[in-house]
Amino acid sequence: MSEPTTTSTTQDKEPSNANNSKSEIISFCSRHSAGIEECLSRYKRKWYLTYSRAYGIAQPPGTRIVCSLNVPDEKVSEEHAKRHFWLNPETLYSAPYKPDDPDYATQKFISSPIHILLDAEPSIVRLTGRTRAEKSRARDAGGKQVACFEVEVTIPEEGLLRQCYYCLGWEDGTERYKPCGDDMFWCPRCESKGSLASGINSTFEKLTRDSLIPFLDRYSFPRDNLYNYS
Incomplete structure (x- = not known):
């Protein structure tokens, strides 16, 4: 019997060295972002939604962070925190994520981080299927407990905006x-x-x-x- 052949995958070809000058920043867009390209950024266990470039009049100089996306979870390993977070964005308002709604494909939730991330093109994250309760950081939620989705980041570390x-x-x-x-x-x-x-x-x-x-x-x-x- 012949030995199985190992096939090179896209993941195998991703640059593994953060110093690699050929690695590219991955930007994305969705119908919820009003045509503005955005990126993901991370420092330690904290994740951010960031603008891919300065949009001038839209934001004060030096502003590139749209919002922080999670409360750092110190209970998980560093490796897990580099690929996963509990989505609880610090934003002005909260909008429920209901992809099973028959009209969802035509709806727009402008500036809603959960919709921007999960409907991004190209795809950058996916849900793990786990949820947990956290105090909402959305300003219109009044600090009430909400169900937060655990998100897995599917793009390589080199694709984050630095x-x-x-x-x-x-x-x-x-x-x-x-x-x-x-x-x-x-x-x-x-x-x-x-x-x-x-x-x-x-x-x-x-x-x-x-x-x-x-x-x-x-x-x-x-x-x-x-x-x-x-």
Whole structure:
């Protein structure tokens, strides 16, 4: 009897090295996102829905985070948390996910994270079939308990949008940011300056641009920061 033949799969061909400059950011869209392309981002156990690029007038400068998608689960392993999360987005309103509704295919739930993620093209996540109760983080829910779906991320780690830990800049698709620590990345400019100089500049910018100036000027906003982990 002949030995079974091993067939190479798409997963086998995915780049496994986060430094791989050929790896691409994976952006997606759905009928619920009003034509705006979005991405997934992650820091440790916390997941985010992010804009794939700066949309200018739609958001203040430095804003790329649409919303955080979950409450970090410290009870699961790090490996599990890198591929799964309990979907409980911090958003303005909550909309029920009812794909069995006969009219669902024609309905639009604009800006609803659960609908954007589960109806994304290309597909980026899938439901594991598990649910659990959590206090809703949607502002219109009043903190009531809701059933949260467990989501499995199906795109490779290299497809996530990255932010520079030091200058808080975001990838723009021209060059991938490289790792500089545990789930941390830095842009080519900060990498060329080194960690000491970049760290000093980062501290100054965060104290002034993200704290003092927004405090003094109500029309100024702090920049989005994936690394504000809570």
